[in-house]
Amino acid sequence: MWYGEPVAYRARIRIRFGDEDHAGIVYYPRFFDYFHQAFEDFFADEAGRTYKEVLDDDGFGWPSVHAEADFRAPLRFGDVLELELAVEHVGTKSATFVYRGTRVGDGAEIVRGRVTVVCIRMGSFEARPIPETYRRLFERHLAA
Amino acid sequence: MWYGEPVAYRARIRIRFGDEDHAGIVYYPRFFDYFHQAFEDFFADEAGRTYKEVLDDDGFGWPSVHAEADFRAPLRFGDVLELELAVEHVGTKSATFVYRGTRVGDGAEIVRGRVTVVCIRMGSFEARPIPETYRRLFERHLAA
């Protein structure tokens, strides 16, 4: 990878009428759902395998063992969230993804997140080394 | 069943901070989720089998083929919904459940619902006759 190549994967999430809470802002657990949606689409768009194929055909699962987020500004119904996903670290059996969400339009930073997933064999749920294909995929998206 | 015997099963649902929508009332799809929660608890409380045991140990699934609801008054965060579930009809392979939801406190009628489920064999998803145990259970809760 040469200097300046964009490494982050980008997804856009439209905030829905039912996504707010009683305080009139996005109910915070939904941000982790948004992260997961971006994570799913990342495989289809960047690995050429849908997340379903990765799980059901290839037999690799990626359960989260750690998730965190900092909420910088409220997000509301009607907003569109641009989520950047990059890889912070690739270990033998785990990988850490980082997320940065900004509001489309004014570019306000809304959320930053970090999710560590473990590679497992679907069925047994046993941890297993990340296969080469996915390792390369993740490494291509390593955050600067 | 003799005159006056209560036939309806009752469940209480606490309306949560995240259950409202942008208009400040319960997002209507959630009512079907509330119906399902009552349906799950109905088995544990009335059949002496948790819904999970019914599905995973006994091998009977109950997917919905029809669902409807009339929304009579808005419900909000902090309200408690009392849901009555009764059986409207038991067929050979299907059964229809009716729901009536009132707000605890003032008794206002909030919602009425009707959900038809089909008895299937888990795994194959093939429709099958409702087994005698569940038929009797449903018949004990037939609406007047």
Next chain:
Amino acid sequence: MWYGEPVAYRARIRIRFGDEDHAGIVYYPRFFDYFHQAFEDFFADEAGRTYKEVLDDDGFGWPSVHAEADFRAPLRFGDVLELELAVEHVGTKSATFVYRGTRVGDGAEIVRGRVTVVCIRMGSFEARPIPETYRRLFERHLAA
């Protein structure tokens, strides 16, 4: 409207990893959420006003007073649902929308739905006549 003009609005919904239930199919209450997402996008795409603008700037709300669905075939994670929305009836203060969902790829019919909404003044929640702009919008999408 002349013969052959398409009247249905179409939206595509990607079924997510978290949308399934313990039986491995889409948890049925989510279909009503899918209907609502299509309903939201219908305004932005066909009325030239986002649903948020309709609610917050124009002051018109559209709470559901009736919703129903027939589930024809199971839908699963990884599927894409094409939802057609059309208007079945426009009354003075209410309108009924019908939905038909098919699976992209094999075209299998998955779900049919019907949702009646009432036009209200946001804030007071009082029913009010559907304004001319929206009446025309709905009439342009009347189902054949």
Next chain:
Amino acid sequence: MWYGEPVAYRARIRIRFGDEDHAGIVYYPRFFDYFHQAFEDFFADEAGRTYKEVLDDDGFGWPSVHAEADFRAPLRFGDVLELELAVEHVGTKSATFVYRGTRVGDGAEIVRGRVTVVCIRMGSFEARPIPETYRRLFERHLAA
């Protein structure tokens, strides 16, 4: 507080049919929803004010600015989660709550979480000092 006094608040969450994901375990974003449900009930049960009263009558909101969780073992439909909530830190305008979730029955540790909330004035969303009543409530639940 004297030795041995229980400081943690406990809530029980029944894992629902619709809470699982395609891998057959609880979809991880829902854990943050479970945390919030316990947080809501904490006020009603320990402060003698429902969370709705705190927000709507008293005018104090508690949006999350940070949330994190470690997922130790999978949780599934039919399980019951016992969530302990305690307070890790009380600042001038913010407080940090910690969560520990175990499965009822075998006591397996399922999840640990940490959520930092800021005290705001509802309406303006301006941060404000935590009022004395809530400060005392939080301090009574300080983790050892």
